[in-house]
Amino acid sequence: DVKVTQSSRYLVKRTGEKVFLECVQDMDHENMFWYRQDPGLGLRLIYFSYDVKMKEKGDIPEGYSVSREKKERFSLILESASTNQTSMYLCASQKSGTTYNEQFFGPGTRLTVL
């Protein structure tokens, strides 16, 4: 069974703080993704990575950065948290190189920025 874990289920931070969200997968998947999920807007892609030390911007990268130093771990960084970054953050992993490749999601981190 693929398992994607996220470091926190709930997080409360103050405006201006630097925030780290961690994601770990245990199935040796090449691809990893960070999304945010907001009511009425669905899942929006922030960043993704196809390999260690590689990253690509998604649809809404502003205010975020990522780090992928090891294959199993993909971190999302909010350099200076703002209230409009209050959201549910979902990490996903995916095996590459196959015709059909499902994305497996973690349980999510609900971040509140005060």
Added chain:
Amino acid sequence: QKEVEQDPGPLSVPEGAIVSLNCTYSNSAFQYFMWYRQYSRKGPELLMYTYSSGNKEDGRFTAQVDKSSKYISLFIRDSQPSDSATYLCAPRNFNKFYFGSGTKLNVKP
């Protein structure tokens, strides 16, 4: 225009009803069409997928794609309270998924 539009719901039906969930999309390059189910306070999980146009059945669930009209449907027969969740359609182009905003379904006992 959004890549994928999904009826927002919420949808409330009695147990045993047939449920129809729908999405439209704009990109004719989409080849795989996924449906994810998300229970409250959980991440989405893949329910089923279809490739190109046509129908695919899995138990009480049927996924249907009409590429000519760019329309995606998920039908649930004999709906159960355990089907209460948010359903997200997600057409795919290469490794990128384009998620709909989700339809929240409540099946009342």
